[in-house]
Amino acid sequence: MELSISETLKLQPWWVLLLSSCGVLITLNFTFSVIRWLDVVFLRRRRDLLRYGQWAVVTGSTDGIGKAISFELSRRGLSLVLVGRNSHKLDQVASSIKAENPKVQIKTVVLDLDGDLTEGVQRLREEISLLDVGLLLNNAGMTYDYGTFLHEDTELWWKKIVRVNLEGLTTVTSVVLPFMLSRKKGAIVNIGSGSSTVIPSHPLFSVYAATKAYVHQLSRNLHVEYKQIGIDVQCQIPLYVATKMVAFKKSSFFTPSPSNFARYSADRIGSEHQCMPYWPHNLQGFAVKLVPDFLLNKWRLSYGLSRRQKKSPS
Numbered sequence: 001m002e003l004s005i006s007e008t009l010k011l012q013p014w015w016v017l018l019l020s021s022c023g024v025l026i027t028l029n030f031t032f033s034v035i036r037w038l039d040v041v042f043l044r045r046r047r048d049l050l051r052y053g054q055w056a057v058v059t060g061s062t063d064g065i066g067k068a069i070s071f072e073l074s075r076r077g078l079s080l081v082l083v084g085r086n087s088h089k090l091d092q093v094a095s096s097i098k099a100e101n102p103k104v105q106i107k108t109v110v111l112d113l114d115g116d117l118t119e120g121v122q123r124l125r126e127e128i129s130l131l132d133v134g135l136l137l138n139n140a141g142m143t144y145d146y147g148t149f150l151h152e153d154t155e156l157w158w159k160k161i162v163r164v165n166l167e168g169l170t171t172v173t174s175v176v177l178p179f180m181l182s183r184k185k186g187a188i189v190n191i192g193s194g195s196s197t198v199i200p201s202h203p204l205f206s207v208y209a210a211t212k213a214y215v216h217q218l219s220r221n222l223h224v225e226y227k228q229i230g231i232d233v234q235c236q237i238p239l240y241v242a243t244k245m246v247a248f249k250k251s252s253f254f255t256p257s258p259s260n261f262a263r264y265s266a267d268r269i270g271s272e273h274q275c276m277p278y279w280p281h282n283l284q285g286f287a288v289k290l291v292p293d294f295l296l297n298k299w300r301l302s303y304g305l306s307r308r309q310k311k312s313p314s
């Protein structure tokens with residue numbers, strides 16, 4: 001005798017039904033996430049960044065990711081306010097961008113985020129007061145040169161990390177925001193890190209990862225506060241990028257060069273409140289989620305200790 005589907009279901013114990021419903025929901029959820037990811041990463045068209053305004057302010061524009069993004073933004077027609085602590089490096093970056101694109105307008109502002117912010121912030125405010133600033137890229141950041149236990153940090157290096165990554169970023173944001181608010185449009189991109197979102201711990205770089213957790217949460221909160229007024233706040237999360245900050249100096253499929261990363265980063269500006277712009281990093285992030293925390297913690301500790309052996313002066 002053949003049973004209909006509803007009769008078959010009635011004969012199942014309740015827990016079998018519950019488990020199969022959960023299975024269906026999890027599969028649907030996973031499928032939806034994959035489709036959404038494919039759409040965002042591969043199908044959506046490049047956004048026109050000029051719709052936010054003509055000028056972009058980039059902190060930490062003298063090296064690594066910030067320098068590469070400054071080049072990328074200039075190729076997309078934006079004028080640049082390059083912010084950095086070293087006037088010589090700022091001039092060098094400005095002239096190499098101009099050499100590539102003579103028409104681009106560039107202003108430079110010296111602002112040491114680890115120094116007395118008052119004067120530098122005043123310079124930044126004056127410089128942007130008459131500009132149509134549409135984009136702020138909070139990229140400047142620093143970490144320990146090598147793996148360090150907190151109790152060994154007698155030079156209070158951690159305070160510099162907090163000042164640059166946390167206080168500096170918040171201060172610059174609070175200076176630029178009013179100009180965006182007056183035009184009711186803008187985008188703020190804060191560069192976070194996988195060290196506080198993807199992996200469960202980042203031993204021996206603890207303060208750095210903690211400041212990045214702050215950057216993520218601040219970005220989420222500002223996103224909710226300002227979205228309705230027309231300002232997109234986004235946290236972009238890189239994993240490894242081949243810059244002077246990290247041990248990997250050579251680029252590879254999973255460790256892009258700064259310029260390769262910058263292309264993906266510019267494509268994703270304003271697309272969602274948090275994203276990992278370089279798609280192979282998503283694959284790494286997914287793989288990491290499959291590994292138990294205790295194994296990841298062990299691996300990260302041995303990574304921190306190995307960087308300490310390679311770089312420590314003693």
Ligand SMILES: NC(=O)c1ccc[n+]([C@@H]2O[C@H](COP(=O)([O-])OP(=O)(O)OC[C@H]3O[C@@H](n4cnc5c(N)ncnc54)[C@H](OP(=O)(O)O)[C@@H]3O)[C@@H](O)[C@H]2O)c1
Nearest residue numbers: 060062063064065085112113114140141193240241243245
């Ligand atoms: N590279 C990675 O794998 C990676 C991964 C995750 C997140 N990130 C994040 O990405 C951002 C850029 O890092 P990066 O890899 O491009 O590092 P980088 O090559 O070391 O560049 C850092 C930039 O920040 C500037 N900076 C540092 N201290 C400063 C201060 N006191 N005042 C003003 N500017 C200061 C540097 O200026 P100078 O040129 O004068 O040194 C440089 O322009 C950082 O926020 C970092 O945390 C990087």
